[in-house]
Amino acid sequence: MTIRLALEPARLPHDGSFPKLSWKAPGRWLDVYVxxxxxxxxxxxxxxxxxxxxxxxxxxxxxxxxxxxxxxLPTRLLPRIRLWWSATPIEAAWGLLHDIEERLVSLASDEDVVSEAAKALEHAPPFLKPDDERVRYLRETLENARAAADPAAHAATVRTAAIAVLAVTHEASDMLHRQARTLRNRMLGASVVSLLAVGIAFAAQAVLPDGQLLLDVGTPDPPHRMAVLGLVALSGLIGAVISALPVMAAMPAGYRRNPYALPVQQALLKLCTGPLTAIVGIALVSSDLGLHNTGQLVSLSVVFGTAQHVLTRIADQKAAQLTNAAAPASTPPS
Known part of the structure; x- marks a missing residue:
């Protein structure tokens, strides 16, 4: 999907209704449409x-x-991938909608501006502190307008305060989603690097003539060294799944509350990193511990796979901050 932001006059249906969205539109664009x-x-x-x-x-x-x-509009696969990676059109679309929201407040009648300002105040809590000077001023002007015999007399003051709060809120929201996109791309890059490292480990294990990354299990009929490496990687993946389950279970629904599906990227990063940490961990300790059976190897590999949380914890913390910042306040001020 793409969007041309040099907007031409819309070809409205004959009944003047809002255009319908194509069923092919992805969920991310659905939020823009709604x-x-x-x-x-x-x-x-x-x-x-x-x-x-x-x-x-x-x-x-x-x-x-x-x-x-x-x-x-629908696009081919390669432009769609570029759009998914950069998300410039969708962020520009949200910026345009934010500008229009502020424009609507300026165009609202004196009777409607109080209700529009109340909406602006409800949008502020995720991005502005309750004691923020602009929020406090808007709240005070709203209270004065509601208490006045003629609320329309305060319309100009309320309008100015509401637009100021909306502008700051929208700027913070846009920044939040740019940060979320950057974090998602970095986590995806780290996932790819982890997979490449695992592939290199398998290639090295296969081509080394005399040495090997992992010692064979000390049994009378030891398995092939590639089978041992595969078993370690699979066990590490199981350990990563164990640590990824809480992240997926806590994933909130909705693109705007959960920008760029960060919990999905967190889980993907864990699944890609788990086999790598298992391989590295077993390679470091196998000669010292003297693994004598497959059960010991699997158990230790699962532990090392779960231990990838130590490496991905920073990404988890940053993703939690961004996701919580995007969540609406449970009790917005009136």
């Missing part, structure tokens, strides 16, 4: 009571939102 549709309906609702000046601005907003939905 948000664009929600903003489109808000603009459409505001347009019913808008004066001529605001009506022109609201119609322009509706056209841009419809163009966003229309210009999500």
């Amino acid at each position: 948000r664009a549709q929600s903003l489109w309906w808000s603009a459409d609702r505001m347009a019913t009571t808008a004066d001529a000046t605001r009506l022109a601005g609201l119609e322009e907003v509706k056209n841009v939102l419809a163009a966003v939905a229309e210009q999500i």
Whole structure:
């Protein structure tokens, strides 16, 4: 999928409704579509009571939102992979939606601006502290407007405060998702490097004429050294699965709450690193411990596979910070 952000006027259906999204659109674009549709309906609702000046601005907003939905297009495999890696179009689309959300607050009527400001205040907690000066000022202006006999008299102040909070919140949200994408790409790169290292270990074990990475199991009929290496890698993978299960179980649903599916990348990194740590660990200790049977080899390999958590802990901590920051607050201030 791709999106042309040099947006052309939207070709709206004859009934003026919001364009439908292709069933081929991936889930990541579905969130963009749903948000664009929600903003489109808000603009459409505001347009019913808008004066001529605001009506022109609201119609322009509706056209841009419809163009966003229309210009999500299917692409071939290679461009799709580049899109998945860089995510520049989707991040640009979210930036555009954020700008439109701020624009809608500026176009809201004096009667609607209080409710729009309340929405802005609900979006702030994941990114701004409750005692942030801008949040506190918006909360105070909202309270004054609600307590006044004529709330519309405070519309200008409320509007300015709401746009300021939205701008900072959107900037923090965009930064969060850029950091999440960078972390995902780094974890994916580390996963690939781990797999390459395991492949190199197998190649070295196969071609070394006199030496070997792992000692044969000390039994009367020892298995082939490649079989031993494969058994160690498989046991390390089992250990990695054990450590990856809690990560997958704690994975929240929803792309926006869980940007770039970080728990999936965490689990993948563990699964790719587990066989490597098992091979390295057994290679280091096998001669000293004197492994005499397959059971000992498997048990120790599982332990080393689970121990990859020591190497991936930093990525886990960073992913947890980003995922928690993307989660909505459970009790947003009123």
